[in-house]
Amino acid sequence: MKGPAGQSEALEALILGVLDDDKAEDVVSIDLTGKSPVTDFVLIASGRSNRHVGAIADHVLRAIKEAGYGPAKVEGLQAADWVLIDAGDVIVHLFRPEVRAFYDLEKMWGGAPETAA
DSSP states (O other): OOOSTTHHHHHHHHHHHHHHHTTOEEEEEEEOTTTOSSOSEEEEEEOSSHHHHHHHHHHHHHHHIIIIIOOOEEESTTTOSEEEEEOSSEEEEEEOHHHHHHHOHHHHTTTSOEEEO
16 A cells, blocks of 8 residues: 655665665665555565565564564565565565576566666
8 A cells, every 4th residue: 555645765765775775686676656556666676595585575564563664564574585675555576586687677676767776
């Protein structure tokens, strides 16, 4: 569920800060504001290993909850090859590099403007 205007940018900034602090690699932010009824931003990042991906995901989930956005939905945390975090206004995909290359989500979002975060 999407929140009020301006909230999505604050949530994106919060998550980007966690990704930076946790040394996530190849972080990409895709702005879907006004283009999708489901979310405003899709963030895609890589971790060096399953353990790194899992740790980043855990920190992102904790930061979202502690900042008052409530609990986000998460899939894939146990295997930590590809973790999907749905925080409503922002959807986060965390991958091991080989898994990210295989699925190539950036290509799927082809027409959406990407920005390296």
